[in-house]
Amino acid sequence: MTAPAADDGAAAVADVVARYRPAVERGLREAVDAAPPGFGALVREHFGWDDDAAASSGKLLRPVMCLLVAEALGGDAEPAPPAAVAVELVHNFSLIHDDIEDQSDTRHGRPTLWRTAGLPLALNAGDGLFALARRTLLNLALPPERVLLAVRLLDDACIALCEGQHLDLTFEARRSITLAEYEAMVAGKTAALLGAAMALGALAAGADAAAVEAMHACGRELGMAFQVQDDVLGIWGEAADTGKPVADDIRARKKSFPVVWAREHASPDAAARLAALYATPPDDAAVADILAILERAGARDAAATAARAWADRAFARLAGVRLVAQREAELRKIASYFVTRRS
Amino acid sequence: MTAPAADDGAAAVADVVARYRPAVERGLREAVDAAPPGFGALVREHFGWDDDAAASSGKLLRPVMCLLVAEALGGDAEPAPPAAVAVELVHNFSLIHDDIEDQSDTRHGRPTLWRTAGLPLALNAGDGLFALARRTLLNLALPPERVLLAVRLLDDACIALCEGQHLDLTFEARRSITLAEYEAMVAGKTAALLGAAMALGALAAGADAAAVEAMHACGRELGMAFQVQDDVLGIWGEAADTGKPVADDIRARKKSFPVVWAREHASPDAAARLAALYATPPDDAAVADILAILERAGARDAAATAARAWADRAFARLAGVRLVAQREAELRKIASYFVTRRS
Numbered sequence: 001m002t003a004p005a006a007d008d009g010a011a012a013v014a015d016v017v018a019r020y021r022p023a024v025e026r027g028l029r030e031a032v033d034a035a036p037p038g039f040g041a042l043v044r045e046h047f048g049w050d051d052d053a054a055a056s057s058g059k060l061l062r063p064v065m066c067l068l069v070a071e072a073l074g075g076d077a078e079p080a081p082p083a084a085v086a087v088e089l090v091h092n093f094s095l096i097h098d099d100i101e102d103q104s105d106t107r108h109g110r111p112t113l114w115r116t117a118g119l120p121l122a123l124n125a126g127d128g129l130f131a132l133a134r135r136t137l138l139n140l141a142l143p144p145e146r147v148l149l150a151v152r153l154l155d156d157a158c159i160a161l162c163e164g165q166h167l168d169l170t171f172e173a174r175r176s177i178t179l180a181e182y183e184a185m186v187a188g189k190t191a192a193l194l195g196a197a198m199a200l201g202a203l204a205a206g207a208d209a210a211a212v213e214a215m216h217a218c219g220r221e222l223g224m225a226f227q228v229q230d231d232v233l234g235i236w237g238e239a240a241d242t243g244k245p246v247a248d249d250i251r252a253r254k255k256s257f258p259v260v261w262a263r264e265h266a267s268p269d270a271a272a273r274l275a276a277l278y279a280t281p282p283d284d285a286a287v288a289d290i291l292a293i294l295e296r297a298g299a300r301d302a303a304a305t306a307a308r309a310w311a312d313r314a315f316a317r318l319a320g321v322r323l324v325a326q327r328e329a330e331l332r333k334i335a336s337y338f339v340t341r342r343s
Numbered sequence: 344m345t346a347p348a349a350d351d352g353a354a355a356v357a358d359v360v361a362r363y364r365p366a367v368e369r370g371l372r373e374a375v376d377a378a379p380p381g382f383g384a385l386v387r388e389h390f391g392w393d394d395d396a397a398a399s400s401g402k403l404l405r406p407v408m409c410l411l412v413a414e415a416l417g418g419d420a421e422p423a424p425p426a427a428v429a430v431e432l433v434h435n436f437s438l439i440h441d442d443i444e445d446q447s448d449t450r451h452g453r454p455t456l457w458r459t460a461g462l463p464l465a466l467n468a469g470d471g472l473f474a475l476a477r478r479t480l481l482n483l484a485l486p487p488e489r490v491l492l493a494v495r496l497l498d499d500a501c502i503a504l505c506e507g508q509h510l511d512l513t514f515e516a517r518r519s520i521t522l523a524e525y526e527a528m529v530a531g532k533t534a535a536l537l538g539a540a541m542a543l544g545a546l547a548a549g550a551d552a553a554a555v556e557a558m559h560a561c562g563r564e565l566g567m568a569f570q571v572q573d574d575v576l577g578i579w580g581e582a583a584d585t586g587k588p589v590a591d592d593i594r595a596r597k598k599s600f601p602v603v604w605a606r607e608h609a610s611p612d613a614a615a616r617l618a619a620l621y622a623t624p625p626d627d628a629a630v631a632d633i634l635a636i637l638e639r640a641g642a643r644d645a646a647a648t649a650a651r652a653w654a655d656r657a658f659a660r661l662a663g664v665r666l667v668a669q670r671e672a673e674l675r676k677i678a679s680y681f682v683t684r685r686s
Contacts, residue, residue: 131505
């Protein structure tokens with residue numbers, strides 16, 4: 001297999017995230033403070049803000065990419081924060097609802113909102129957060145026609161996000177899916193919102209339509225790369241890095257990239273054996289068998305290659321876009337981190 | 344008690360609804376046709392469009408009021424349909440989620456979406472419909488700054504709607520609520536979206552800011568009137584008219600207007616007896632006792648009076664607004680119907 005450099009650029013990425021984190025967190029709190037007190041309190045509970053021990057807000061990759069793109073384009077990045085905040089609020093609305101749909105008990109080591117507040121109030125708080133996210137975008141200090149472009153970008157991403165989630169939920173009940181189906185699902189569930197985050201950063205910075213569309217495409221490709229690496233970590237990630245048991249996605253019989261790829265590309269015998277092993281919840285011996293089939297078929301290398309190819313295509317999209325050199329270097333470091341990260 | 348005229352104006356209202364129904368239904372179908380195929384199919388299932396026996400789309404009061412207001416203002420009502428459709432889509436997103444939150448098995452005589460598609464897919468289809476509703480509003484053929492005003496109006500109404508639903512859900516777990524709390528809940532859950540519907544109609548017709556705000560306030564007051572009459576029908580409506588058992592809301596121990604009013608205004612003895620009877624699910628004898636307490640306290644008259652007062656205040660808001668005479672007469676007929684209807 002191909003061994004990527006250990007957490008290539010992780011420290012550099014942490015520096016970039018740290019630079020934008022205060023502005024993003026301040027914006028998130030201001031947006032949620034503007035919510036009515038009822039569902040607003042539940043949104044705060046979801047973020048863990050009232051819990052001193054857990055006052056982290058996740059990785060904030062989407063809003064950080066939005067703000068970094070705005071600066072990379074060399075224009076005025078001042079108007080970008082409401083867009084970054086809106087995207088992160090949409091992401092969190094989807095987490096609240098996903099946790100209900102998946103019946104997840106914990107997230108980031110804390111009980112999920114539906115477990116603490118009950119399903120009805122948590123579902124409704126997710127709806128409120130969704131509305132609030134879109135309302136926040138209207139705070140963009142841009143000419144009306146550009147704010148409207150931003151609203152359209154975010155709405156289209158939300159529609160794609162819901163379709164991706166629909167596909168993901170329906171895939172659970174199916175014996176197998178094709179790689180094309182997998183890609184269509186990830187294009188909605190993961191890539192659409194990262195694409196919108198980067199396009200909104202460009203829009204907020206006053207970029208022209210070509211640059212906005214280039215960043216949109218770049219973000220969508222990076223989202224695909226990010227998800228495939230997520231799938232690799234879900235199977236081969238170290239528990240100490242990811243905080244999840246080894247081969248967690250295999251035990252959950254997830255139809256993630258390596259498995260879907262192997263079903264299409266392994267020898268007929270291996271593919272049939274993989275399908276049989278995936279038909280019922282696997283015990284430890286079956287998990288070991290599945291891992292061996294994936295390794296022998298080259299699924300791990302194929303996933304790493306696919307992730308890198310998506311990251312490369314992402315930057316090819318930016319060929320005609322003038323970028324501030326230092327910020328472009330940071331964008332490339334983050335893209336590299338997306339496909340080599342260990343957690 | 345005060346006996347309202349039998350279904351005052353019901354036929355006239357039916358004529359108005361019939362005039363706008365084709366445009367609204369066409370717009371709804373076009374909007375949903377623009378959705379991705381996955382969750383889009385579930386939205387169609389919610390509307391019952393694939394079921395020939397049940398191809399009705401509900402009362403369509405909100406979109407009808409939007410279009411009627413646009414015509415009443417005498418401007419160009421051509422741009423209004425996307426606003427009317429967006430409001431009706433928001434209403435339907437909330438129905439899909441309310442049915443999950445209330446664990447309702449049927450709506451309009453058909454199984455609810457979460458019962459047929461399962462909770463996860465239905466929840467997600469509601470999210471998709473919510474995003475689609477807002478996206479539809481962007482089809483308004485108006486100058487960008489007016490479209491932005493429309494987006495803001497709808498987003499604010501959605502936030503209020505979610506807060507109203509939050510309050511309604513939390514009220515279920517409480518022994519009693521005040522009339523002020525009841526009004527705050529209805530202001531969100533029912534009034535905000537009707538207010539937005541009428542304000543959007545004015546905005547689409549090119550009305551000035553004062554007329555838009557007058558219609559917004561008028562619609563909110565009418566929404567209050569509508570809900571109080573809904574509460575009256577939930578207790579005293581005839582099963583043949585409403586399609587629900589007599590005293591249905593009493594059996595469900597709903598904290599609707601007459602009950603909340605009686606708890607505040609009945610004699611201390613009667614209020615205490617009412618509280619005691621509401622503490623556990625009432626049998627037939629207890630339902631009869633509760634109905635007697637409400638009648639003796641004057642709760643039914645008080646509700647009728649409150650509904651009429653809200654309807655009167657609604658039209659007082661329009662004092663400075665020039666309206667086309669025939670359309671204004673129709674608006675008044677619908678308002679009258681809101682507070683005298685039997686179903």
